[in-house]
Amino acid sequence: MAIRELKVCLLGDTGVGKSSIVCRFVQDHFDHNISPTIGASFLTKTVPCGNELHKFLIWDTAGQERDSFQTLKKWVKELKEHGPEDIVVAIAGNKTDLGDIREVPTKEAKDFAESIAAIFMETSARNAVNIEELFQKISRQIPPLENTDADSHESFKLTRQPPPSSRRCC
Ligand SMILES: Nc1nc2c(ncn2[C@@H]2O[C@H](COP(=O)(O)OP(=O)(O)OP(=O)(O)O)[C@@H](O)[C@H]2O)c(=O)[nH]1
Numbered sequence: 070m071a072i073r074e075l076k077v078c079l080l081g082d083t084g085v086g087k088s089s090i091v092c093r094f095v096q097d098h099f100d101h102n103i104s105p106t107i108g109a110s111f112l113t114k115t116v117p118c119g120n121e122l123h124k125f126l127i128w129d130t131a132g133q134e135r136d137s138f139q140t141l142k143k144w145v146k147e148l149k150e151h152g153p154e155d156i157v158v159a160i161a162g163n164k165t166d167l168g169d170i171r172e173v174p175t176k177e178a179k180d181f182a183e184s185i186a187a188i189f190m191e192t193s194a195r196n197a198v199n200i201e202e203l204f205q206k207i208s209r210q211i212p213p214l215e216n217t218d219a220d221s222h223e224s225f226k227l228t229r230q231p232p233p234s235s236r237r238c239c
Pocket of ligand 1: 100101165194195
């Protein structure tokens, strides 16, 4: 089974729950007293996806500001301008367990996600709601590997390398 490495970077303001989402996904654990991230942290998790295994290489960054929806828009602009063309963007509206005291209305976030063709999921790291599903959706948006000779496990011919030339430098 082919293994593909998917680089994931969590971006967002401080306290929105980035580390908690990763912790729930990788360790199925939630910590009420989780420490703020300093710099960035790195974790991995491998999950099956169709005929492939997807190894998520997850970079969890430290958030800074505290206006999460405006910051999200700034990040999306940066990613569109400087990110790779085939990037998959997913927006998580976290802390759904807090009900009405959440800051961003679902419709506003959903409309914004649709306008940039991003995945949108409302999650709760605390209650383990939609965390697996979020990463599964990302997995499914990754196009399958082309079935090239290198990917199929067919044999290939080793050819003898010509001897290195005896050219001298200078
Ligand atoms: N109620 C509730 N609290 C959450 C949830 N996710 C995270 N929290 C809490 O929110 C606080 C911040 O969570 P973090 O995961 O550290 O947030 P972060 O975005 O990684 O923050 P930085 O590392 O500062 O960028 C912690 O007290 C968490 O326990 C959630 O789904 N529901």
